[in-house]
Amino acid sequence: MAMDLLKFAHEVKWRDMSWSVCTGWLRSLSLTQHLLLLALTPLPFLLVAFFMVHEVEPKASHEPARLARGVASVHLLATAVEAGVYFRRPHQLEQFVDALGGADNVTALAIYDHSGRPLVERGRPVVATWERVRAVRTASFIDERGGRMAFVAPVMSMPTARDDGIGDALFTLVEPNAAGWVLLEIDAPAPVSAGDQLFLRHALLTLAALAGSIYVALRLGHAWGDPMLRVADAVKRVRAGQWDVRLPADAVGREMQQLNEGINALIGTLEGTRRAVQAGVDEARDRFAYQAMHDHLTGLPNRRAFDKALDEAVAASRRASDRCVLCFIDLDFFKTVNDIGGHAAGDALLREVARLIQQGVRTEDLTSRIGGDEFALLLRNCSTDDACRIVDSLCRAISALRFRWEGREFRVSASFGLAEIDASVDSSAAALKIADDACYAAKREGRNQVVLRQPGSQGRLA
Numbered sequence: 001m002a003m004d005l006l007k008f009a010h011e012v013k014w015r016d017m018s019w020s021v022c023t024g025w026l027r028s029l030s031l032t033q034h035l036l037l038l039a040l041t042p043l044p045f046l047l048v049a050f051f052m053v054h055e056v057e058p059k060a061s062h063e064p065a066r067l068a069r070g071v072a073s074v075h076l077l078a079t080a081v082e083a084g085v086y087f088r089r090p091h092q093l094e095q096f097v098d099a100l101g102g103a104d105n106v107t108a109l110a111i112y113d114h115s116g117r118p119l120v121e122r123g124r125p126v127v128a129t130w131e132r133v134r135a136v137r138t139a140s141f142i143d144e145r146g147g148r149m150a151f152v153a154p155v156m157s158m159p160t161a162r163d164d165g166i167g168d169a170l171f172t173l174v175e176p177n178a179a180g181w182v183l184l185e186i187d188a189p190a191p192v193s194a195g196d197q198l199f200l201r202h203a204l205l206t207l208a209a210l211a212g213s214i215y216v217a218l219r220l221g222h223a224w225g226d227p228m229l230r231v232a233d234a235v236k237r238v239r240a241g242q243w244d245v246r247l248p249a250d251a252v253g254r255e256m257q258q259l260n261e262g263i264n265a266l267i268g269t270l271e272g273t274r275r276a277v278q279a280g281v282d283e284a285r286d287r288f289a290y291q292a293m294h295d296h297l298t299g300l301p302n303r304r305a306f307d308k309a310l311d312e313a314v315a316a317s318r319r320a321s322d323r324c325v326l327c328f329i330d331l332d333f334f335k336t337v338n339d340i341g342g343h344a345a346g347d348a349l350l351r352e353v354a355r356l357i358q359q360g361v362r363t364e365d366l367t368s369r370i371g372g373d374e375f376a377l378l379l380r381n382c383s384t385d386d387a388c389r390i391v392d393s394l395c396r397a398i399s400a401l402r403f404r405w406e407g408r409e410f411r412v413s414a415s416f417g418l419a420e421i422d423a424s425v426d427s428s429a430a431a432l433k434i435a436d437d438a439c440y441a442a443k444r445e446g447r448n449q450v451v452l453r454q455p456g457s458q459g460r461l462a
């Protein structure tokens with residue numbers, strides 16, 4: 001029992017496996033190959049039907065009409081030679097047989113007496129034995145062998161009356177008996193060749209039907225498969241970023257047209273969504289890029305942007321002797337504004353000062369907020385004198401500012417440290433250090449003033 005179960009499980013597994021291999025193979029076929037398979041599916045049935053039809057087809061030599069003709073011929077012969085047999089006239093029989101034996105399809109013709117002795121014989125009979133001949137009572141077909149058909153008919157004796165010797169009128173009628181037999185063997189028509197013709201005709205028809213099916217399958221495969229391939233190609237191109245791909249709306253077949261329309265609409269929708277997402281991404285990227293380089297409170301370039309510009313300025317001064325001036329600005333007693341007016345007041349003041357500084361410099365100059373209440377200027381292509389003039393007017397503008405907040409008024413001022421960047425300044429850090437020192441000096445000297453410090457010098461009030 002257990003063995004049976006194991007065997008069954010094994011069989012089921014094998015069946016499942018072969019089924020999955022089969023379905024896997026089917027799935028791997030193209031549409032054209034599927035249709036070809038469909039067209040070829042009836043082939044085994046056609047072949048079986050074809051051979052069955054060929055098998056039941058009666059052999060041409062056994063056609064009833066042919067047999068009847070043979071039987072009639074031998075019967076006529078037997079009747080015609082009756083007298084010759086009865087009266088044993090071989091000469092007459094020979095003439096008769098010679099006349100008939102010349103016929104094309106007669107291969108043997110023999111006339112036997114009642115004891116089986118051939119009275120005359122043309123050709124050698126091969127189909128019928130004497131035993132079979134003498135058993136014949138009426139004209140009939142005996143057999144077919146070796147491409148010959150044999151017909152035999154008895155030659156009947158004439159009916160006679162026997163005198164019984166009792167009186168004048170007393171006779172006994174003697175029934176006719178077989179006095180001999182006529183054997184006729186003729187060529188059997190070539191049944192095989194007729195069968196072959198039939199076979200050939202059926203085979204040609206089958207092949208023609210098959211070729212037609214294959215042709216239709218290939219045409220259908222292309223008619224259905226090509227639009228599908230176009231769809232697959234369109235999807236592939238869209239995935240590669242070609243959003244202008246569109247499928248023809250006049251494809252063959254209503255279903256294909258609907259599919260193309262749907263895919264075109266889908267591509268359009270995806271394209272719209274992609275544009276919206278891309279716009280969002282671009283906008284976010286720009287925003288992040290802006291935020292990365294700008295101060296959120298004042299909108300001025302921030303410390304990172306300033307460091308970058310300063311690096312470039314230092315490199316340019318060393319390379320081409322482009323002179324520029326770096327300026328540090330630190331508000332004086334800014335903490336007081338925060339403490340009295342609150343952080344919001346401090347923010348508002350920072351924005352106000354930023355606006356003032358921006359208004360007071362040239363367009364090619366860079367203004368940035370680099371820390372809490374610290375600003376920096378990069379005055380490009382600028383002499384120290386021009387720089388002092390610009391910064392001095394800034395200093396005055398800031399100290400003239402009356403900042404009002406919630407009914408209070410604040411007086412503001414700033415300390416400025418200037419550093420010229422020439423070819424002797426070898427790094428941004430060195431430039432920053434000089435400007436920072438100058439600003440610190442301005443603070444130390446009493447604030448609200450400008451200190452210029454040349455590279456390598458002690459510095460002076462501007």
Ligand SMILES: Nc1nc2c(ncn2[C@@H]2O[C@H](COP(=O)(O)OP(=O)(O)OP(=O)(O)O)[C@@H](O)[C@H]2O)c(=O)[nH]1
Pocket residue numbers: 297330331332333334335336338342343344345346347350371372373443
């Ligand atoms: N409102 C506001 N305050 C800030 C901001 N960033 C920094 N601060 C404040 O700014 C002040 C800067 O400090 P300091 O420069 O030492 O103060 P100060 O009063 O200006 O001193 P001096 O520079 O020596 O005159 C600190 O109190 C910080 O809390 C900001 O974004 N907004």
